[in-house]
Amino acid sequence: MSEQEASPGQPTDEALVRAARLGDHEAFQGIVERHGPAMYRYAVRLVGDTTDAGEVTQEAFVSAWRSLPSFAGRSSLRTWLIRLVYRRAADLQRHRRATPIGDDLLSRLTPPAADNPLQTVLDAELLAALQQALNELPWHQRATWLLREVEEMSYEEISIALAMSIGAVRGHLYRGRRTIAERMARWR
């Protein structure tokens, strides 16, 4: 089960949205706790900076709180929230140049320690290499690749989240995959 799905006995997204629309802070916190980690993870990878990613995620959730009454449920809650993150990240991107990846980001992105310390080190190095490759991708390719490969969203969900056609999603994804594969080839 993914972190976005309701555990048995927990309210569904629909129930949480219904309550949060009526001003229920506890229900909204349930939404934040269920979907926030993935949103923040996406933001970190997309903007390449934890401080900016935190701001992007925070602004997206504030916007979600204000906009819940207009959320019609045509897409899933997760897709709608990712769309809010992407918009704010895109706003941020327009106002600054790409930021080179720093050591601080790499240390914060290290995955949880596995049983095998050597594998943990290898994973951290692979993740660093992946982030470096992502940072070199054009914006739309990076946004699309992350949603498909890391967040495992469907083409249709991505097209809704990024407000582009499914054909455009396929195009960006194809080019992004090719570039990432080339960048990571030296690790084989």
Next chain:
Amino acid sequence: MAVEPTPDPLDRAVHAARSQQPEGWVELTGSIMSRVRAIVTPSAPLLTFAQDETPAHDDQKSQTYVSARVVTAAVRRLLQRDPTHAPEGIDLQVDDERLTEIQIRLVAAYRVELVALAEAVRSEVLATIRDLVGPDPELDRSAIGIDFVDVTPGDPNKT
């Protein structure tokens, strides 16, 4: 200690990225909820009534009001209490600072007797509102409209 064979470094990196929990998330959650709780939406003042059914006054003879937001929140909490129903919408109609009508949209659990539920809810909502605004003589059960907008297979507060 041996490193297990890895079929593809990119696959491994993607898998690691999927399982990653970003550091700083706990602090960020607190920050988000603080921002959200600080957002106050405009809300109409509602005139309150004393036990003699006249507008309530404080010691300085000023009229006393309660925010429509407070009334809505109290009604919401009331309607979230039972597994038979959940609120979808609560709209207050205010005329000349007086609460004149409450329109409630409910989602009910499958197989609940809706007419009986509506009657029970109407009584409970009226009692809750009277606790907050006092015994407004023009506000009775007929001011509370209830629409059932959906039915769910289980507790609509959770499904």
